[in-house]
Amino acid sequence: MAWVNLEALEVRGILAQRAALTFARLAGEWYRPHEVFTADKSGWPGDWEGRSILATTLMGRATHQTPPWLEEILERVPQHLNAKGYFGKVQPKGVRDEQQMSGHSWFLRGLIEYYYWKKDPGIRAMIERIARNLLVPSLGVYPKYPLTAQERLRTRNWRLSRLQSKTKTHDKSIDTGCAFLAIDGVSQAYELLRWPKIRELLDEMIARFLEMDLVAMKVQTHATLSACRGILRLYEQDGEREHLAIAQRIFDLYKRLAWTENYGNYNWFDRPRWTEVCAIVDSFIVAVWLWRNTGDPQYLEDAHHIYYNSVEHSHRASGGFGSARCLGTEWVYLEVTTYEVEWCCNMRGGEVWPKAYEFLFWHEGDTLTLPFYHNATATIPLKGGALKVRTSTTYPYEGKVRVEVLESASRAVRTLRLFAPSWTRQAETAVLVNGRRVRTEFDRGFLVLKMPLKAGDRIELDLGLSLHVKDTHNQSRYSIKGYHTFRHGPCVLAADFREVLRLGKDADLRPLGMGRYELRGDEVFSGAVLAPISNPHVFTQPLEKRQVLFKEEPG
Numbered sequence: 001m002a003w004v005n006l007e008a009l010e011v012r013g014i015l016a017q018r019a020a021l022t023f024a025r026l027a028g029e030w031y032r033p034h035e036v037f038t039a040d041k042s043g044w045p046g047d048w049e050g051r052s053i054l055a056t057t058l059m060g061r062a063t064h065q066t067p068p069w070l071e072e073i074l075e076r077v078p079q080h081l082n083a084k085g086y087f088g089k090v091q092p093k094g095v096r097d098e099q100q101m102s103g104h105s106w107f108l109r110g111l112i113e114y115y116y117w118k119k120d121p122g123i124r125a126m127i128e129r130i131a132r133n134l135l136v137p138s139l140g141v142y143p144k145y146p147l148t149a150q151e152r153l154r155t156r157n158w159r160l161s162r163l164q165s166k167t168k169t170h171d172k173s174i175d176t177g178c179a180f181l182a183i184d185g186v187s188q189a190y191e192l193l194r195w196p197k198i199r200e201l202l203d204e205m206i207a208r209f210l211e212m213d214l215v216a217m218k219v220q221t222h223a224t225l226s227a228c229r230g231i232l233r234l235y236e237q238d239g240e241r242e243h244l245a246i247a248q249r250i251f252d253l254y255k256r257l258a259w260t261e262n263y264g265n266y267n268w269f270d271r272p273r274w275t276e277v278c279a280i281v282d283s284f285i286v287a288v289w290l291w292r293n294t295g296d297p298q299y300l301e302d303a304h305h306i307y308y309n310s311v312e313h314s315h316r317a318s319g320g321f322g323s324a325r326c327l328g329t330e331w332v333y334l335e336v337t338t339y340e341v342e343w344c345c346n347m348r349g350g351e352v353w354p355k356a357y358e359f360l361f362w363h364e365g366d367t368l369t370l371p372f373y374h375n376a377t378a379t380i381p382l383k384g385g386a387l388k389v390r391t392s393t394t395y396p397y398e399g400k401v402r403v404e405v406l407e408s409a410s411r412a413v414r415t416l417r418l419f420a421p422s423w424t425r426q427a428e429t430a431v432l433v434n435g436r437r438v439r440t441e442f443d444r445g446f447l448v449l450k451m452p453l454k455a456g457d458r459i460e461l462d463l464g465l466s467l468h469v470k471d472t473h474n475q476s477r478y479s480i481k482g483y484h485t486f487r488h489g490p491c492v493l494a495a496d497f498r499e500v501l502r503l504g505k506d507a508d509l510r511p512l513g514m515g516r517y518e519l520r521g522d523e524v525f526s527g528a529v530l531a532p533i534s535n536p537h538v539f540t541q542p543l544e545k546r547q548v549l550f551k552e553e554p555g
Helices: 013-025 047-063 070-080 098-118 121-138 149-154 178-193 196-211 221-238 241-258 277-294 297-314 345-358
Strands: 009-011 333-338 362-364 367-370 376-382 385-393 400-408 415-419 431-433 436-438 441-443 446-450 458-462 467-471 484-488 491-496 509-513 516-519 529-532 545-547
Touching: 009 013, 009 345, 013 047, 013 345, 047 070, 047 098, 047 345, 070 121, 098 121, 098 178, 121 178, 121 196, 178 196, 178 221, 196 221, 196 241, 221 241, 221 277, 241 277, 277 297, 277 345, 297 345, 297 491, 367 385, 400 415, 415 458, 431 446
Parallel strands: 367 415
Antiparallel strands: 009 376, 333 545, 362 367, 376 385, 385 400, 400 458, 415 446, 431 436, 431 458, 441 446, 467 484, 484 491, 491 529, 491 545, 509 516, 516 529
């Protein structure tokens, strides 16, 4: 499958609004040339710089706007590099700093995405120098990464992540395993350069990563999911089935033991302190990539759940991103803990909207696939000419979807696939073409319409979203038991938190429209309203607190 280039997309509606807010935030304080190179106070060389370059590059492509500071930042980069062409100290032979390796994953990815966009030979030369002087000399060091507490105390090959205190309210932490976040950036460097030595390094990194007991070592879930992304990228380059199986095992472990009840993350395995948007963004991308490579619709349902209940909930009215309590541990309510995390999450949020754009339309041969629904127009290059389509929808608050064929140079698209997840009517959904019902098939989560698409065609359907109930899913020792959530389509519902609502699975909830429900027939709580966690009109506020988990008799 291939996705439609960002330059060929015009996105409207709520997704475009969110992207515009984040684009503006990334032009503000902390992300300007005089701040980017000095903002990091916690010893992560290349991290702030790389995340900023990556985010603004992708946001510029997606929104078709010129990032106001990107070119000046790139011009200043060489002034801040060491004699070997990368950030931070040149380590002794056989020694690596895991925060430096982690930071350069973002720096490499930012430069590579910019190179893909502009094809600047100077940027490619910078990438090659980092690969030659930082990556290739890392061969032989990753097999010595310490895996036990005693090894961590004695290691002479690794400068491990340090205790940090980034703000007055940020608890001290050790980002265990962040050295393996670099699998992501190294795999993208291999994708571009195809140097055998980089592939050798990847093999060493992945082999050592698989020796880690992620739960016992309390490894950072962000590092875990970034590593998973890198392994999936490598699979798409080499086709080795074991790499796909590894990524599936990692993501399954994450879902079982580090997923909150609104599809956010525990910041570390076995240590649910708060959620982190960096991991949430990676989990969204990993879920879509797993679907793309397996065809299993469960992964695509995971992606919808992550996007609508965690990504959007983490987005702020400022355009930035922040963290929340780990819903489902000791809390039945969802509450913001940090309004914005400017040193990492704001910039990682700058990747999620371009990815949401990118994932809208997929094409392969004569088949067009719609795995997500947003208001957008796409011009899709095909062998017989371009196909231009426009989608309009009220999803996920209502189930209506319309696809209009604006231009069709040929009838090269003969199959249209429309995602119909398990919370819809699926195979019972009527599909209308130009007002007339047509026959469809149902295959692996998709309604399949087999007919040539021509200019002027209008395809309409109503997926039929309604109320349903789901038990808590996290299986870790921290998960509270016996609770359930109310859902509308992919959206988890919440009530304003005043006192704990006692709601059984059979609660009398009357639909109000747009995914909202009013409780009726309860002597104490009648009139309470449950609404989607992610409000499309009012983004998350600093002191917001809403109940999400319910049971008949709380205890």
